Amino acid sequence: MHPLRKHIEELIILTDEEFDVVLSYFEPIQKRKHQYIVQEGDLVDKEYWILDGCLKSYFVDEEGKEHILQFGMENWWITDYESFIKHTPSKISIDCIEDSELLYITFENREKLTAQMHKMERFWAKKSKFGRIALQNRILSLLKNSAKERYDVLLEQYPQLFQRVPKKLIAAYLGVSRETLSRLQS
Amino acid sequence: MHPLRKHIEELIILTDEEFDVVLSYFEPIQKRKHQYIVQEGDLVDKEYWILDGCLKSYFVDEEGKEHILQFGMENWWITDYESFIKHTPSKISIDCIEDSELLYITFENREKLTAQMHKMERFWAKKSKFGRIALQNRILSLLKNSAKERYDVLLEQYPQLFQRVPKKLIAAYLGVSRETLSRLQS
Numbered sequence: 001m002h003p004l005r006k007h008i009e010e011l012i013i014l015t016d017e018e019f020d021v022v023l024s025y026f027e028p029i030q031k032r033k034h035q036y037i038v039q040e041g042d043l044v045d046k047e048y049w050i051l052d053g054c055l056k057s058y059f060v061d062e063e064g065k066e067h068i069l070q071f072g073m074e075n076w077w078i079t080d081y082e083s084f085i086k087h088t089p090s091k092i093s094i095d096c097i098e099d100s101e102l103l104y105i106t107f108e109n110r111e112k113l114t115a116q117m118h119k120m121e122r123f124w125a126k127k128s129k130f131g132r133i134a135l136q137n138r139i140l141s142l143l144k145n146s147a148k149e150r151y152d153v154l155l156e157q158y159p160q161l162f163q164r165v166p167k168k169l170i171a172a173y174l175g176v177s178r179e180t181l182s183r184l185q186s
Numbered sequence: 187m188h189p190l191r192k193h194i195e196e197l198i199i200l201t202d203e204e205f206d207v208v209l210s211y212f213e214p215i216q217k218r219k220h221q222y223i224v225q226e227g228d229l230v231d232k233e234y235w236i237l238d239g240c241l242k243s244y245f246v247d248e249e250g251k252e253h254i255l256q257f258g259m260e261n262w263w264i265t266d267y268e269s270f271i272k273h274t275p276s277k278i279s280i281d282c283i284e285d286s287e288l289l290y291i292t293f294e295n296r297e298k299l300t301a302q303m304h305k306m307e308r309f310w311a312k313k314s315k316f317g318r319i320a321l322q323n324r325i326l327s328l329l330k331n332s333a334k335e336r337y338d339v340l341l342e343q344y345p346q347l348f349q350r351v352p353k354k355l356i357a358a359y360l361g362v363s364r365e366t367l368s369r370l371q372s
Contacts, residue, residue: 059326067329069322082319091326118304125311132314133268135321136255140245140277142328143253143361175329 003051004103007075011126012119022120025113026103031096037078038094044083046104050076053100054164058172059092068173070138071097071158071165077127097165147176151184189237190289193261197312198305208306211299212289217282223264224280230269232290236262239286240350244358245278254359256324257283257344257351263313283351333362337370 001009004026005019014022026049031037038044040059048055055072057080069092072078083090084107105113114121134157141153151174155162162170171181187195190212191205200208212235217223224230226245234241241258243266255278258264269276270293291299300307320343327339337360341348348356357367 059329061330069325069329081315082322085315085319121307121311125307125314128311128314128318129267129271132318132321133271135318135325136268139255139321139324139328142325143245143255144247 003075004049007049008120008123012123014119018117018119021117022113025109026105029102029104031100031102033096033099036093036095037102038080038083038090038092040090040093042080042083042090043087044080044090045087045107047077047079047084047107047110048102048104050074050078051101051103053102054097055094055100056097056169057092057094066172067175068169070134071161071169071173073158073160073164077131081131097169142175147174147180148184150174150176151181189261190235193235194306194309198309200305204303204305207303208299211295212291215288215290217286217288219282219285222279222281223288224266224269224276224278226276226279228266228269228276229273230266230276231273231293233263233265233270233293233296234288234290236260236264237287237289239288240283241280241286242283242355243278243280252358253361254355256320257347257355257359259344259346259350263317267317283355328361333360333366334370336360336362337367 002019002023004023005014008014008022031053037048037055038057050072052074055078057069057072057078058066059069060066070078078094080090080092080094082088110124114124137153137157141150144150154170154173167178167181171178174181188205188209190209191200194200194208223234223241224243236258238260241264243255243258243264244252245255246252256264264280266276266278266280268274296310300310323339323343327336330336340356340359353364353367357364360367362370
């Protein structure tokens, strides 16, 4: 079974014909480590599904410090949803931490597909709800000032991450120094 | 026109008959200042729409300090979406900053209504997308360490808030002391 179909069928069941239609709206794209899919200021008209690889969404503050909003790995969807939905310039950037294989769908095609296939409208509505919950938990973990709690939440949300991502990026996500991170891991 | 209809019709247009069906799924509830609609640990099965009043969602950390996740005023929807969607105990509390008039819909009735009326499914899907964007912006403002930037984002998002909410709550939302808040406002 195509991995995208397997992923979609965690929430809704598709016939072979329906999945062929769904897949026809997606395009594959390969990116190498350090390449971008979104740069700050872009008008983002694509949503990406990660077939293989690892990415990060982040912004750089006025002092040049990088703050990581989210990581994405296999089976995650990633884009700047504000730019994608409101057609405003992106406030964030997204780039590859590893060589990555992605499938993307344009905003226009997603609108066409959901108008044509109610099941896919339900699929994305559910995904949007789960995305909102993940962001709410990210906020709760940021508001709780303990770096230890933020570390535990990250470990729960992305168990594989610690094997795949450089420690300096994990520290940038948690908002702590590398020294503090080492202490949390010991 | 009923204020809920006016609110819904900012996104989708309903016939009189359709709005009567929608409204039949909602129940009114009145709460006084300081009363709760959600307490930490609750299984939340209602989503609330604010007809009149002002509420806050927040959690209290182990040291007893209150951290505000979001405010809600007229025309906002409020609940703990994680508990509402996943049926898990709420991690947050929601109470009234002012006497408030609310309309609520239960999870079960929202499922029935969206199954019966595709327009309302689209309405909530859009609302969920906008909620996700608001949360993403809350995260960006938390990651930017400047209290001034967090203040500016809050002022943009809730212009009326500064007239309606005690300064100590605004400070709790921004994660700053009242003294710092006074400096930001001068």
